[in-house]
Amino acid sequence: MKRRVQEHFRNKARQQGLSGARTREGHHGTRIFLARLALVWMLWIGLSIGAVLYGNLFCALLWGPFAFALGGYGHEAMHAGVLSYARGNRFLALITLDLAGLSSYIFTATHVPLLHHVYTNVPDKDPDIEVHFPLIRERFDQPRFFFHYAQHLYARILYTLTLPIIWVMDFVTAATGTWFGPWAKLRKPDTKETLLLLAFKPVALGLWYVLPGLLHGWAYGALLSLIMIGVTGLLVQATFAVNHQNPLAMNHDQRPSRHTRDRGIQKMETTADSSNRHWLPLLFFGGLGYQIEHHLFPTLSYSQLNEVAPIVEETCREFQTPYHYYPTIFNAFHAHYRFLKRLGTSEGKQDNR
Template structure:
């Protein structure tokens, strides 16, 4: 049945916070899109990625140096996803659609498909955040990791707080070889009818995957003095680094202590406004860290992102004070962990708790 957000309390929270945010940009005479600092970040991460890839193909380094370059390339791929692709695919990087589309295509550098991402993330995750059975972003590894208390508890899930982290490292490999295909051909994603796609997207799915396999598997084997085993190790290490960084950053925003996993009333409605739902299901981490802000592309401030996904993340630090104060004015939660490691510990504790019987959670 259709899932709707029913603002039973008639909360004016979102109207108020949007008015205050709009007033901030008007008073400061600022665009909500990228500024010079944002373009500098984009050039830094793109330049770093291309430099590392070029050094890998130069055949001028020994095995250990090559492995280190693979680690760096995996990290830069994740940072491109956070800092460039993510904003562009939300239409937040530029006021010009063609620039957003061009920069959104940097997602192919991760081995991922931007069209599929826009469906699963922009449409489904941002609408039905943390709702079991609707938000597939919290279905981390079905059958292995349990985040839904209504899901049957399996014996091995009592150890999920240990094995979840290595599994995150496999997320990027799954994306490259499995996830995009499965999501593309899945008839229904949450409430989204996914049964029909433009013909062009069928071509792009297979052509872009083939190009990625060529540039990261075939071409290196042709150009470098390496064995198939060394190629496989380098490729896997690159994606384990990429997957671990991406997996941790996204999980620390939604699967930590204090975030809610609401169950629709009678399978139909969520009894609160959509914006209030975002506050209850999302948490920030390291909000005062310039390092986290630079590398995570604003995803350490997920509250700001979920409420205003079309505003470039370079502006999130200024929005934080506005949104936190407005939440306080309406007696609403504003969840945050002071550092990356405190969020990591919170995620660990929640996974441990969710690996126990539901009666333990109720206590």
């Protein structure tokens, strides 16, 4: 598969007349992709003005989807996928992730080299399937408590709290060098990154949590903040969840495999794509509809993954390897919450339903 994808990009570079180091330009964001970035960022700023300064509820409601779309660009910038130069990717992460209240430094340090991309869905390794417990049971080998019977219902509420929780945890991680307790030990930020953290965190706090209350009264301001931050958190957690925490991708250690579980096989068995046949849903779900391809080739821009996906799917079919795909995001959401319901009401084993 890797050889076929590399050959695809070599052929593409030859067709574009690129050679040498410039052949890697085809890995990054296309012109249309970058134009959408500029448009979405400007619209997000406009929605921020409408929601925060003018107290418009409609702008507050749209703020979350646009923030998450920009978060997709920031996430990709962390993987060096948007632009061909590191400083540009770092700046992009700052004006998308950090401006919304998430430290791109902490996210990069925990998400890319240490945890999720290395130990996807591996029990006691991947924090994405550990940090929600005991409030949410996501594995069959975790203890089940009485309140898990309703976890498929209250999970939605917990997901809305994602951004304020991460806002606090970024400080804890920067101070202690650990993420959510035992998960990952990372190098503490240097002086430059510490200053960036201390600069952007108060800005995000002031813009999205405090200023609405000062301008519109604390009750209405809290409503505006809840809508903006809550919708964003729900989209963030729900989308990451449907990619990895569903009956197709979870508890893979309880299923037989045709192949030795090397890195590539493990990525495909523990990841699912969804709703990636059109650019619009792909944009507003942060590019995560190509999650399989992203995990296999994390430095590629998701604007290039529509070319990679057919190669991956065909190779999986040829070697009889799972390729998990939900046709719509609603199918994926339904599968995730149904999976949570089964985990909350049964001690049963994986059945892939």
